[in-house]
Amino acid sequence: xxxxxxxxxxxxxxxxxxxxxxxxxxxxxxxxxxxxxxxxxxxxxxxxxxxxxxxxxxxxxxxxxxxxxxxxxxxxxxxxxxxxxxxxxxxxxxxxxxxxxxxxxxxxxxxxxxxxxxxxxxxxxxxxxxxxxxxxxxxxxxxxxxxxxxxxxxxxxxxxxxxxxxxxxxxxxxxxxxxxxxxxxxxxxxxxxxxxxxxxxxxxxxxxxxxxxxxxxxxxxxxxxxxxxxxxxxxxxxxxxxxxxxxxxxxxxxxxxxxxxxxxxxxxxxxxx
Numbered sequence: 001x002x003x004x005x006x007x008x009x010x011x012x013x014x015x016x017x018x019x020x021x022x023x024x025x026x027x028x029x030x031x032x033x034x035x036x037x038x039x040x041x042x043x044x045x046x047x048x049x050x051x052x053x054x055x056x057x058x059x060x061x062x063x064x065x066x067x068x069x070x071x072x073x074x075x076x077x078x079x080x081x082x083x084x085x086x087x088x089x090x091x092x093x094x095x096x097x098x099x100x101x102x103x104x105x106x107x108x109x110x111x112x113x114x115x116x117x118x119x120x121x122x123x124x125x126x127x128x129x130x131x132x133x134x135x136x137x138x139x140x141x142x143x144x145x146x147x148x149x150x151x152x153x154x155x156x157x158x159x160x161x162x163x164x165x166x167x168x169x170x171x172x173x174x175x176x177x178x179x180x181x182x183x184x185x186x187x188x189x190x191x192x193x194x195x196x197x198x199x200x201x202x203x204x205x206x207x208x209x210x211x212x213x214x215x216x217x218x219x220x221x222x223x224x225x226x227x228x229x230x231x232x233x234x235x236x237x238x239x240x241x242x243x244x245x246x247x248x249x250x251x252x253x254x255x256x257x258x259x260x261x262x263x264x265x266x267x268x269x270x271x272x273x
Contacts, residue, residue: 005033005046012048120155127192128158134188135162135181135201144169157198158189167204175210178203179238183264200240214241218248221270225255231271236261242268 002019005012033048108116132148139146144164151159162178164170171178178201185199200207214237221232237245242259245268249257256273259266 003048003050005035005048007035007046012046117155121153123192124153124155124158124189124194124197127189127194128153128160130192131158131185131188131199132160135160135185138181138184139164139170142169146170151202156194156196157200159200159202160185162201162203164203167206170203171206174235175206175238178206182238210241211244214244215248218245218270222249222252222255225270225272229272231269234268234270236265236267238264239266242266245270 002016005015030050033045035045035048128150132150135148136146139162144166146162146164149161149163151161153159162170169177172180182199182201185201186197189197189199217234221234224230224232234245246257246259249255249270254273255270257268257270259268261267
């Protein structure tokens with residue numbers, strides 16, 4: 001009994017017949033390894049069989065008295081119809097990390113995405129609790145006794161409400177103090193393992209009131225630009241307020257907006273088109 005292999009079962013049988021020099025032979029086939037195609041060729045294994053000659057089928061030679069119709073064609077058994085024996089189950093291979101079964105190559109499965117999202121939510125929740133304590137201590141060092149409460153949190157964002165008997169001392173002149181604490185909060189979360197976090201600190205509805213003020217500032221600036229034909233340079237603003245202005249004026253046919261300067265002194269410029 002000899003062993004042969006090929007990409008498919010038929011290839012392996014053909015090689016066995018050729019090697020045994022018995023093209024018309026009936027073979028007894030035993031499958032040693034059914035093989036596998038693999039993923040894009042990775043992990044592919046050839047089909048392995050063991051073959052032994054069972055009998056040789058000689059073609060019938062017609063006699064002089066025989067007519068062509070009387071000569072029966074030789075029936076050959078299709079190797080594909082033979083019943084393989086001793087078929088072993090393919091060995092299960094481990095799925096590579098980051099490419100679970102059921103996910104396209106190079107992508108995460110829905111289950112893995114959900115698990116990672118849940119992990120990020122847990123990390124942010126734990127870090128936000130520590131951030132609340134940090135803000136209380138920092139404001140207390142400035143002589144302001146505040147209470148801090150997490151209003152909402154996601155995988156990459158958190159909103160914290162700060163309350164105190166004197167909200168003005170929490171917010172600061174033109175919001176400079178509360179904006180500065182937002183910058184510190186982002187750095188604090190980064191130290192806790194939450195990268196690229198978005199932090200919103202609010203007190204007594206300050207953020208909503210500030211958004212209305214920014215809208216009025218943009219409207220007045222547009223009027224000045226159209227009347228004078230000159231660009232208007234606004235005071236430095238945090239990124240959130242600059243984005244609000246850009247969004248407000250992006251469809252205005254008369255003016256264009258852009259930012260200039262470096263943080264924390266970056267400001268919005270409103271210029272004629």
